[in-house]
Each structure stands twice: as C-alpha cells, then as structure tokens.
Amino acid sequence: MKLASLLKAAKPETDIYVFYTDLRAFGKGFEEYYKKSQKMGIKFVRGKPSHFTENPFTKQISITVEDTLSRQVIESDFDLVVLANGMGLSKASDPIANFLKLAKSEDGFFKEAHPKYKPVDTLVEGVFIAGTAQGPKDIPDTVAQASAAAARVMVTLAQKEFKIDPILAFVDQNKCDGCEKCLENCPKNAIVMNGNGKAEVVEALCLGCGSCIASCPTEALDLHAYTSDQLYAQIDAILLNKPEGEKRILVFADNNCTYRVADALGVRKMKYTAETRIMRMPSSGRVTPNLIMYAFKKGADTVLIGDCEINNLPVPWTSKVGKENIEVAKKRLEEAGVQGDRIFFEEFNAGALQRFIDTVTNISETMKGLQPITSEVKEGLCQRK
Amino acid sequence: MPKKIKLTDNGAEFLKQIEKLSGETITMCDQCGTCSGGCPFVEEMDIMPSQIMRMTMLGQMEVLDSKTMWICASCFTCTVRCPRLLDVSKVSEALRQTKLRQAIDNINIDDISKEEAEELPSIAVVSAFRKFTS
Ligand code: SF4
Ligand code: SF4
Ligand code: SF4
Ligand code: SF4
Numbered sequence: 001m002k003l004a005s006l007l008k009a010a011k012p013e014t015d016i017y018v019f020y021t022d023l024r025a026f027g028k029g030f031e032e033y034y035k036k037s038q039k040m041g042i043k044f045v046r047g048k049p050s051h052f053t054e055n056p057f058t059k060q061i062s063i064t065v066e067d068t069l070s071r072q073v074i075e076s077d078f079d080l081v082v083l084a085n086g087m088g089l090s091k092a093s094d095p096i097a098n099f100l101k102l103a104k105s106e107d108g109f110f111k112e113a114h115p116k117y118k119p120v121d122t123l124v125e126g127v128f129i130a131g132t133a134q135g136p137k138d139i140p141d142t143v144a145q146a147s148a149a150a151a152r153v154m155v156t157l158a159q160k161e162f163k164i165d166p167i168l169a170f171v172d173q174n175k176c177d178g179c180e181k182c183l184e185n186c187p188k189n190a191i192v193m194n195g196n197g198k199a200e201v202v203e204a205l206c207l208g209c210g211s212c213i214a215s216c217p218t219e220a221l222d223l224h225a226y227t228s229d230q231l232y233a234q235i236d237a238i239l240l241n242k243p244e245g246e247k248r249i250l251v252f253a254d255n256n257c258t259y260r261v262a263d264a265l266g267v268r269k270m271k272y273t274a275e276t277r278i279m280r281m282p283s284s285g286r287v288t289p290n291l292i293m294y295a296f297k298k299g300a301d302t303v304l305i306g307d308c309e310i311n312n313l314p315v316p317w318t319s320k321v322g323k324e325n326i327e328v329a330k331k332r333l334e335e336a337g338v339q340g341d342r343i344f345f346e347e348f349n350a351g352a353l354q355r356f357i358d359t360v361t362n363i364s365e366t367m368k369g370l371q372p373i374t375s376e377v378k379e380g381l382c383q384r385k
Numbered sequence: 386m387p388k389k390i391k392l393t394d395n396g397a398e399f400l401k402q403i404e405k406l407s408g409e410t411i412t413m414c415d416q417c418g419t420c421s422g423g424c425p426f427v428e429e430m431d432i433m434p435s436q437i438m439r440m441t442m443l444g445q446m447e448v449l450d451s452k453t454m455w456i457c458a459s460c461f462t463c464t465v466r467c468p469r470l471l472d473v474s475k476v477s478e479a480l481r482q483t484k485l486r487q488a489i490d491n492i493n494i495d496d497i498s499k500e501e502a503e504e505l506p507s508i509a510v511v512s513a514f515r516k517f518t519s
Contacts (some may be wrong), residue, residue, distance in 0.1 A: 015397045035469075038413045043442055046416075069416040070439040076392035 001025065003082065005037045016042045018048050027138060033089050046076070052081065059311050064344055087136040087254075092232055095170055100127050101188060103316050109135045123316065125164070128152050167208035167225045167282060171200045174222035185215035187317050204318060211288025211321040214328075217275050219290070231291055232384060238277045239298040247367050250300040251278045252287045255290040258306030260350045265357070272357045273364045275301075283307060283315060284322025286343070292329040293382040301370060302342045308354075309347045319347065340370045393431075396444015403441050406479035412468045414438040420463035420473045423439045429456050434463055441476065454480040461506065485512055 004016050018037075023044065025034040037042065049065040060077040065072055067218035089109050097104060097108075102346055105111040110129050113121035120128050130146040131137065137145070156162070169190070171182075171286060178197040184259045185191075189203035191212060199221065222228055235250070253259040265272065281287055292303055297361060307319040326343050333342065345374045346359050373381075404411055414435070421433035430453040432440070440448040457477040464472045492513045497505070 015392070015394070017392070022502045035413070037414075038411050041410070041412050043412050046442075067439070067443070070436060070443070071387065072443075073387060074392060074443070076390050 001034060001037050001084060004042050005033075005040055008037075008040045008042055012041075018042060018044045019047055019063075020044060021048050022044065027140070028288065029213075037163060037263050045069075047074075060167035062352040075161050087132065089152075093133065100124055102127065102129075105362060107135070107310065109133065120145060120152055123314070124137050126156055134360045158159065162204075164204065165208055167223065168206045168346060169208065169210070169212060169221060169223050170197045171201060172220045172222060174196050175218045176216075177218055177220070179217065181217065182212050182215045182221050185321075186212045186262040191221075207315050208282060209318050210282045211318055213286060214288035214290075214325050216322070223282065223286060226286055228288075228290075230320065231279070231281075232294055234279055235291070235295050235300075235303075236300055237355075238279065239295070240268050241246070241304045242299045247272070247301040247364075247372075248299060249276050249302050249304055249363050249367070250295045251276060251360070252281045252291070254281055254283045254307045254318070256283075257308035257312065257348045257352075258346075258356070259351055261306075261348050264350075265353055271356065272360050275364055275367070276360050285315075285318035285320075286320055287325055288384060289325050290384070292325070293332055294384055296333070296338070296373060297378045297381040297384075298344070299378075301367050301372065302344065304344045304346060304363060306346050306348050306361065307351050312349060332381070334371070336377055338373055338377060338381075342370065390507065392446060393444060395517060396446065399401065399446050400441055403476065403479045403483065406482055407472070407475040409444050409475050409479075411438055411471070411476065414471055415469055419466045419468060423462045423466050424457075425460065425462060426456050426458060429453075434477075437476060437480070438471070438473065441480070444494050449480060449484045453477070454484070468478050481512065 003016065004018055006018055007014060023034070023046070027033050038265070045065070045067050047065045047068045049063045051064040054060070055062065056078070058077075060079060061081045062075065062077050063081065064073060064075045066072070091111070096102070097110070101124055103111040110122065112119050112129060112134055113123055114289055120134075121128055122129055128149040130149040131142040134145070156254050161253075166323075169186075173196070176198040178199070179191070180193065180199070182191050183193070184190075184201055186206075188205050188207060190202045190207075192202060194200040208223065210226060212369055213221050213228075214220070215222060219228055223284045238250065239248060249256070250263070253262055259278070260279050284305050287305050295303055305322055307313065307322055310316075310319060311317060323345060326345055344359070344363055346355075348356060400411060403480075411415050416435055416439060418433075418435050420438075421435040421440040422428055424430075427433055430450050430451075432448075432453050434453065434457070437448055437451070437453055454477040459478065461472075461474055464474055465475065479483060492510075
C-alpha cells in the first residue's frame, strides 16, 4: 500500500491495481492510509492472482485473477508486477539462535517465554527480544516492545545479585567416576568437567529441567528438590500397603501442566479412578528409566508420564528426553519378561481436565486385562532394594 | 455465465471521465454493498448500484448498456448510507450523461402516440431531447 501510493504520487498517470485476499490496515492511523490510497485512485481488487504469463516479445506480464467481489475474471497485461511476500526471520539469525540457544516458534520467529505474561523474555534467562525478531510488526509496535525489553534489561542489571531458582542439577563428587556421559546430554551445556576429573554443574546456566539425570550411569548426577533418594522414597510411600487384588496407575506429572491439571481436578472435586497415584516431577525429562522400573518393582501396574504440549514446554527439550527414557524402560520391561503395554505418555495443557480423566479411565480399562507382575520378575526389574 | 474482462487504457480513461462528471472518487468504493442493500428500486434493476461502481472502476464501458442508471430515481437513500460518503446517484447521472452524449437517437417523437406519451417516464423523454442540447 505504501509503495503503491508513493508510486502514484510520483507518477499519477500510472494505473495501479492491488490484488488482495483480505485487507484491513490495523493500527492507529493506518485505515486512513488505506482510504488515502483509494482516494489517490489506486484500485483495490479482492482476489488472488492465479496465473502469470510473460509475453516473450513485449515482456509484458499477463495476470488472470478473479475479482471475487464482482465475480468476474480479469485477464490483463501489466508492465510491472510486484509480489508481496509474507515476512520471515532472516537466515542470519541462525548463528545467533545457536549461540544463545534461543528457541524458535512454529512460524520461524524467536519464541518468547510466554506470549502474554513474558512477551519480551526468552526462555534463556537474561536474553530479551523485541521487534521483527519476535514477529512481524510495524515501527511503533517495535519501539514499544524495544522499550519494554530495555526496561527488563535494566531490572536485571540493577540487581546487585541475580537470584536463580534453587532447583538445579548437582553432581555427587564421591559417586562421579568422570565418564563424561552427562556432558552431551545437557542441551544448555551446563555440565562441565572440573580440575579433579569430575563433572560439575554451572549453576548459572542450569534450568533445573532434569533431562540430564538419566544419562549418568552411577546416579551421581541429581536434582535439588527432586533428588533420586526423595523420589524413590515417594514411590515407596505411594505404593506401600497396596491391598491384594488392587491395581495402581502411577502418574509422573510435570509441574507446569499435568500437575496443575491434577490440582484443578481436586479443587473442582472432579472424580477420576481411585487407582491413580500422582507424583510431582519438574518435567518428563526427570523421569529416568530407573524410576519407572522402581515403580513397577514396588507394585505399580501401569505408569503414566505427563508433560506439557510441545509448544508450551517451559524447557523445550524435556518431553523428547522423557520419551527416550520411556523407550529404554519399555525395553527393560520386555527383557525382564513383563507382558503388555504398561507405560503411557500424554501431553496436557493446563486446562485439559476432562482429557486427564479420560486418559486415566482408558488406562484403567486396559489394566483390567493385565496380569499382575510376579514377585520374582519384580525383583529383577531394578537393583535398588 | 462468468465473463473474462480486460483492463485497458480506454477503460481507465472512462473511469476518469465518470469521476470528473460525477465529482465522486469511485476508487474509494469498498464494495460494501450498503447502497444496493438499501436501494428501494433494486428489484427493478438488472445490475445493482454497487455493481455500477465496480464496473466503472474496472473501466467496463458496457455499464452504459445497463438499465440501472435509468431506473435510479436519485432518491439519495444510498448517498446518505454510504460509509465512504460516495454519492451513487451522481455516478448514475454521470453515466446517463455519458450515454446521452453518444447521441444515439432511439426516439422518433412523431411515432409516439398520445397514450404512450402519457405512460412514458418523463425523465426518459426529457433526456431524449436533452442529448441534443447539452
Ligand atoms: S537439569 Fe537441565 S539444564 Fe540443568 S544440567 Fe541438567 S539438563 Fe542441563
Ligand atoms: S555421567 Fe555421572 S559419572 Fe559420568 S561424568 Fe557425569 S556425573 Fe560423573
Ligand atoms: S439514488 Fe438511485 S441507486 Fe441510490 S438508492 Fe436511490 S434509486 Fe437506488
Ligand atoms: S455504499 Fe458506497 S462504498 Fe458501499 S458499495 Fe455502495 S458506493 Fe461503494
């Protein structure tokens, strides 16, 4: 519209047509701009050109398009055709994205931490975004967003000390044998080797997602507030005194979505099968194969692992790690001779109350056909007592 | 039957002519249809008032062969309702003028009987003469 009116102003004798499918100039003062273009004599025709051909002699381009408002097909020659493409993020952004480990959303632009509450934050602490890096926008919106980002930066810089979440990974220096397996399993590169040949977590970088824990063969790697000892003890308590003949679904519920769903169900007094037992986890990535096997050993009949939907994951890689862990656990169950589908994975958003109920109901139904795992098999599932 | 139309320089010239005669900026028309929706005579017309605007904008001179501009009574219903403050009746008038200035003589005054003269819309008769005077 801008180019068309500039051209029309410079050369009023040009006959300009704008073909569009939907037209609304949103934003303050822009609808007036549209009217002004019409007033200048630019002709707006609703319809998407479907065919372009070039006359090999005159080099004129012929367009066929339906004027969908008058239901007529226009077939005409033009001296100049300008195509208007959708906006995208430049390729030059890739090195920045890789360097800062910034996530991109489905549309290819940088992803904000939360579209409503944290629109200029990224998932990386201390990195902020503004302008067309985040999505297509005009100059006033860019300036507004950039001001917000600058303010967020000032908040960060004004602090003498930067406080971070205490839920962080740590390495038990006595247990670690320096095998380095964990290093490549943290997508944030938050684990490094220290001078003693042992692994160490850089706390400023760690997001506390728990995705690295499963990679450590010696269980030296652990997560504060969700330590392996704590989690094993929880499983013990949950499955203690399970009556003969009853069955149990153990739900490993990620803290951001699945656990909130369970919480909301309780608040609203909505009922789901009493076979369900829920354990809070930081993410599905923290659910190690060892934990799953231990749950079966202690009497769980099925295990459900819940995490957020892929687009809402607070840490984007956790569900991928969670699913990998599940595959490992499934193999171990098979090798131990345990029959049937017993491990389930489901993505929830925080409002998926009914779906949670349906999911556990379905699992409960399939459980009816499952034989209990014999105690000899159970013994072999996990080394931990 | 869907038609294929061609955008021509003559058509663009025609639009300019009608815009000049009517004083209306026809490219401002949004094709919202308010004029056609409110026109009390729309059922008598072969094409709707909003179509007149569109065809003129696209330079389709066959708009001059439509009956609509002769049926338009310049009642201004469309004029007061157009969200773009356009005056369709002025465009109708400009089209009538243009058609008349082609000076095609369809009426032989001697052939009109007295009864017919009483039936005929006076606007048509007056126009028939006016084409030779203006
Ligand atoms: S908890 Fe997550 S961010 Fe922290 S070291 Fe492990 S994988 Fe990396
Ligand atoms: S995987 Fe475990 S044992 Fe190996 S280096 Fe990392 S923390 Fe140490
Ligand atoms: S002025 Fe003509 S076109 Fe407009 S509403 Fe009246 S009759 Fe219809
Ligand atoms: S009301 Fe005005 S803008 Fe709407 S179609 Fe009629 S002339 Fe065009």
